[in-house]
Amino acid sequence: MTADQLSILDTATIEKLQESPLKVNLMELGFLPGKKITLKHIAPANGPMAFRLDETLLALRKEEAAVIQVKLIQ
Amino acid sequence: MAVTLSSPLTKTLKIALIGNPNVGKTTIFNQLTGLNQKIGNYPGVTVDKKKGVMTYQGNSYEIIDLPGTYSLYPNSEDEVIVHRVLNQFSELEKPDFVLMVIDSVQLSRGLFLATQLIDLGLNLAIVLNMSDLAEKSHLEIKTFELFKKIGVPILRTDARHQKGIDQIRELIHQQNFSNPGPFIEAKEFLDTNELVDVREFFDLDNDYRAYQLLRFGLKDKGLAEEKIAWISKKLESVKTDLEAAQLEETKIRYRKISSVIQEVLVKKETVEPEESKLDKVLLHPFWGYLIFGGILLMIFQAIFAWASVPMDLIDGFFAELSSWLIETLPQGPIADLLAEGVIPGIGGVVIFIPQIALLFGFLAILEDTGYMSRVVFLMDRWMRPFGLHGKSIVPLVSGVACAIPGVMAARNIGNWKEKMITIMVTPLMSCSARLPVYIILIGLVVPNDHILGFINLQALALLGLYLLGVLGVLATAYGLKTILKTDEKSFLMVELPTYRTPRWKDVLLTMYNKSLTFVTAAGKVILAISIILWILGSYGPPTTMESIRADRDAKIAVAENPEQVEEIEREASSALLENSFIGIMGRAIEPVIRPLGYDWKIGIALIASFAAREVFVSTMATIYSIGGDPEDDATIRETLDSQINPVTGNKVFNKATAFSLMVFYVFAMQCMSTLAVVYRETKGWKWPIIQTVYMTTLAYLAAFITYQIFS
Numbered sequence: 001m002t003a004d005q006l007s008i009l010d011t012a013t014i015e016k017l018q019e020s021p022l023k024v025n026l027m028e029l030g031f032l033p034g035k036k037i038t039l040k041h042i043a044p045a046n047g048p049m050a051f052r053l054d055e056t057l058l059a060l061r062k063e064e065a066a067v068i069q070v071k072l073i074q
Numbered sequence: 075m076a077v078t079l080s081s082p083l084t085k086t087l088k089i090a091l092i093g094n095p096n097v098g099k100t101t102i103f104n105q106l107t108g109l110n111q112k113i114g115n116y117p118g119v120t121v122d123k124k125k126g127v128m129t130y131q132g133n134s135y136e137i138i139d140l141p142g143t144y145s146l147y148p149n150s151e152d153e154v155i156v157h158r159v160l161n162q163f164s165e166l167e168k169p170d171f172v173l174m175v176i177d178s179v180q181l182s183r184g185l186f187l188a189t190q191l192i193d194l195g196l197n198l199a200i201v202l203n204m205s206d207l208a209e210k211s212h213l214e215i216k217t218f219e220l221f222k223k224i225g226v227p228i229l230r231t232d233a234r235h236q237k238g239i240d241q242i243r244e245l246i247h248q249q250n251f252s253n254p255g256p257f258i259e260a261k262e263f264l265d266t267n268e269l270v271d272v273r274e275f276f277d278l279d280n281d282y283r284a285y286q287l288l289r290f291g292l293k294d295k296g297l298a299e300e301k302i303a304w305i306s307k308k309l310e311s312v313k314t315d316l317e318a319a320q321l322e323e324t325k326i327r328y329r330k331i332s333s334v335i336q337e338v339l340v341k342k343e344t345v346e347p348e349e350s351k352l353d354k355v356l357l358h359p360f361w362g363y364l365i366f367g368g369i370l371l372m373i374f375q376a377i378f379a380w381a382s383v384p385m386d387l388i389d390g391f392f393a394e395l396s397s398w399l400i401e402t403l404p405q406g407p408i409a410d411l412l413a414e415g416v417i418p419g420i421g422g423v424v425i426f427i428p429q430i431a432l433l434f435g436f437l438a439i440l441e442d443t444g445y446m447s448r449v450v451f452l453m454d455r456w457m458r459p460f461g462l463h464g465k466s467i468v469p470l471v472s473g474v475a476c477a478i479p480g481v482m483a484a485r486n487i488g489n490w491k492e493k494m495i496t497i498m499v500t501p502l503m504s505c506s507a508r509l510p511v512y513i514i515l516i517g518l519v520v521p522n523d524h525i526l527g528f529i530n531l532q533a534l535a536l537l538g539l540y541l542l543g544v545l546g547v548l549a550t551a552y553g554l555k556t557i558l559k560t561d562e563k564s565f566l567m568v569e570l571p572t573y574r575t576p577r578w579k580d581v582l583l584t585m586y587n588k589s590l591t592f593v594t595a596a597g598k599v600i601l602a603i604s605i606i607l608w609i610l611g612s613y614g615p616p617t618t619m620e621s622i623r624a625d626r627d628a629k630i631a632v633a634e635n636p637e638q639v640e641e642i643e644r645e646a647s648s649a650l651l652e653n654s655f656i657g658i659m660g661r662a663i664e665p666v667i668r669p670l671g672y673d674w675k676i677g678i679a680l681i682a683s684f685a686a687r688e689v690f691v692s693t694m695a696t697i698y699s700i701g702g703d704p705e706d707d708a709t710i711r712e713t714l715d716s717q718i719n720p721v722t723g724n725k726v727f728n729k730a731t732a733f734s735l736m737v738f739y740v741f742a743m744q745c746m747s748t749l750a751v752v753y754r755e756t757k758g759w760k761w762p763i764i765q766t767v768y769m770t771t772l773a774y775l776a777a778f779i780t781y782q783i784f785s
Contacts, residue, residue: 043357043454047451048451048454054182056570056571059447
């Protein structure tokens, strides 16, 4: 699954980043394979999503989150 | 100001300050340099060049505050500048040392950029800032271990609480910067044989720098043409996939950094960060928007309440100065030009400072507390269908007070297309200068009645005009979205930083810097246009003007009492304006504005108020030779109401004409200060001209339709 499909408060491990022009931008922000992310907020009407990654809260648009392939942690 | 010149024997050392966004870099810059700052330009881009001078133990050091960035990869204009300065493409901008500021809580992200700088071969020192936050998050950084791993000097500071600033000064003074050699070798992620001739051509001793130049050199328009040509040609023959190499570099770098971090970072316990609770409310799908609306309302109330006092004072001061000059200077064209052209022109610039300073003060507070990126998060979804970005909300909302700070705030938008659309539509928001025009015209034709018992019709009309402006913004933005083309991809990717109390010193500095920028950059244009308009309004064909004056003097000579003299003077100044060059232009455009329901007198007011909308009211007062206090709405309203069209015998200001005028002012540019700021922000006359043409056209068509509906 990809990060945009997570539900609120889901925590997941990043498996890999799919090919996209945004891949490098996501990586420099710290979205790297092996890292854990938690979905904390979603803005209304399919708006941006805010993920906790380490100590920071990072907002991404839905299509940007879709680049991140994740595995849900139960 | 302190002495900024270094002794002629020693060259002033240049230190570039760099770091990720939101790491407190600007606070450190402000504390090192104080008010000793200068804002300049980098060639080819709209990014401001912020420089300051630090004096320490009798020596001066030049500090360059670079825009915040996560990496050396130049994705936006800001990052192109970082890339240019740090790759030392140009001798002029070449820093001697680099001071890298890292947020202690975001160690790995900071080290990503820091190690790139090391690989570029730059002499570096690291400042681990926000040590207070690290403590709060129960993180401990073993600084000495980190130093051993990375190999560059490291300082710990808490700039917000003024801790460690002296140590930074001392470090700079001691020139305690170093480079330990590559953190990762270029050969780990690409075939360095490809770089041999790049190194030769550009005379470089470093593979990583050669790779950066080859990969990103074309993004920077600051590079000499023959060098760009050489890179383009070289890129055709390169066999390595440079994009893949960049990804590989990123992976390797982060892998190596996380192994460093494992040894230097001790996480004592995992605690849920405090802002989670606040964000539950502030990012709430309902409460979040409501609170945002409430904050906006408070800001506007404050601006209207606080700005009006200094604005009245400024207004009064320049009026006094003008009349004092008239009385003191010998009569003649020079005295007139000074008293009625130059002084009011300068006053017209200065009058905006309270609004600009206050608005930027509030914006700085919102930014500094970390709330602004929450607003971007909430609004992005609603802005995008119109080709705007979440960040566009700031300029648009500012536009309700004044378009000038709004346009200036648009520079934070990274994507060129979204920035241009924002700049182009912001002046359509109904600003405070339109309010006097609206109020007079509404008072003229809308009865002060209530419908449904409590809704005031006049208030409803006013609300309607504001909504019309918003509608204009959305429609125009949508139109521009389909017209403007760009290859840049729009993305959000914004950090929602930890909530903090604002740093008041930085807020004050922002207010000061923004006001100064406005005065120095836009002031000249505004002054020039006001002088031209004054000349056009006070001169006309000499024979006509002379005969009006002679007639006036003859009448005054036989006048019986001061009231009569006043009356004669009013009529004469009205006649003088009618026969001036602006008057002639007003008559000339009458056929064009007749379909909108305007006569030539309104035409004169339209031309005169091209510089600033609020001039409409005072010009109307002069044309209709309204006595008494021209600031008094009631007198103007009465006089305007009694005007009869000599041809039709109907009132000049009937419903149709008044509504048509209101709609015209909703859409028309009519503000040279905004034009001047757009000129500055877009670095040319192309966009301000396009903007004036489209807004005037829009205003004309909308006013035409309005007149046809109501007549």
